[in-house]
Amino acid sequence: MTQSLTIRRPDDWHLHLRDGAMLRAVLPETSRHFARAIIMPNLVPPVVTGAEAAAYRDRIMAALPEGHSFTPLMTLYLTEDTDPDDLAAAHASGLITAVKLYPAGATTNSASGVRNFDTVRPVLERMAEIGCPLCVHGEVTDPEIDIFDREAVFIDRVLDPIRSTTPGLRVVMEHITTSDGVAYVRAGDDTLGATITTHHLVINRNHILVGGIKPHYYCLPVAKREEHRLALRAAATSGEGRFFLGTDSAPHTDPNKESACGCAGCFTATNTLSILAQVFEEDGALDRLEAFTSLNGPAFYGLPANEDRITLDKTAPSYPDKIDTGDGPVTVFDPGFELCWKVSGDQLRTIG
Ligand SMILES: NC(=O)N[C@@H](CC(=O)O)C(=O)O
Ligand SMILES: [Zn+2]
Ligand SMILES: [Zn+2]
DSSP states (O other): OOOEEEEEEEEEEEOOSSSHHHHHHHEEEETTTTEEEEEEOOOOOOOHHHHHHHHHHHHHHSOOOOOOEEEEEEEOOOOOOOOHHHHHHHHTTTTTEEEEEETSSSTTTTTTTTSSGGHHHHHHHHHHHHTOOOOOOOOOOOTTTGGGGGHHIIIIIIIIHHHOOOOOOOEEEEESSSSHHHHHHHHSTTTTEEEEEGGGTTTTTHHHHTTTTGGGGOSSSSSHHHHHHHHHHHHTTTEEEEEOEEEOOOOOOOOHHTTTOOOOOOOOOOHHHHHHHHHHHHHEEEEEEIIIIIIHHHHTTTOOOSEEEEEEESSSOOOOOOOSSSOEEEOOOOOSSOOOEEEOOOOOOOOO
């Protein structure tokens, strides 16, 4: 049995770091393991302009603990007022790596998102021209559509039309949760990729609802039926280049989660690599973990894979159940099973 596994240092292609005290508390949970991450721009107010992205990047770098090396890959939040010239300049200078599309009202802090997709068509055309990828939160917001169907309907109503009217636009379907998402990405050409989260490989909707409501398993897109979880696992562990890790680690304080109107988001930065090693081992795919965490993402984004390596050892990891953030405690995602892989050299936290 494999006792130790060395892979290229991973990247996280979808991460929420927030700002202020929360940023300072959660950033080390990512930067202790990951080399780079695509930083989501859904702050309040959102990161819309190049200048705002530069300022946010500086705040992230200022919050980085000494001795950690980490590169935040910045994104802009697409609005109906986005200036294509500002976007193009931010992309050309290397300041931003991608642009994020939130349908207005689809998820946490998405009020400034897009209502009418026709209004952003010129921006999308410019992005196709300059080779700037579009990351998409793929859920419709139509109140008539059942929340469990919102991803599949988004593909037909929004994503496929955008892709066919904007040829060449590189698109990442973020945090896919359905076999429909998997099938759509597989059927596409090489301008299409998808991130898969850690938690969607582990939980289905029963985990949220059976035996009492579990607010820490509530995220968007919401976890679906077991058959969808199995499709995601098959895609993630397949080694296929279209699928790569985007944890969507999304911290909210316990009072904001354990509430009559609880926030959406699972905080998985702390134990993601331990969970993934176990998932891949269970599925007989440990040899494909590196493709998912460290190779497919850079290849899609046209970036080199990281040169440094991390080692995972077959031993129980130790980490706190909660991270203390200064804004309040944030509960670390509980996979519901004992973890048995640990990132080598991982230190016990000084916080939490
Ligand atoms: N995934 C979530 O449930 N929440 C994210 C937003 C998002 O990625 O949709 C957040 O910012 O909290
Ligand atoms: Zn999202
Ligand atoms: Zn997210």
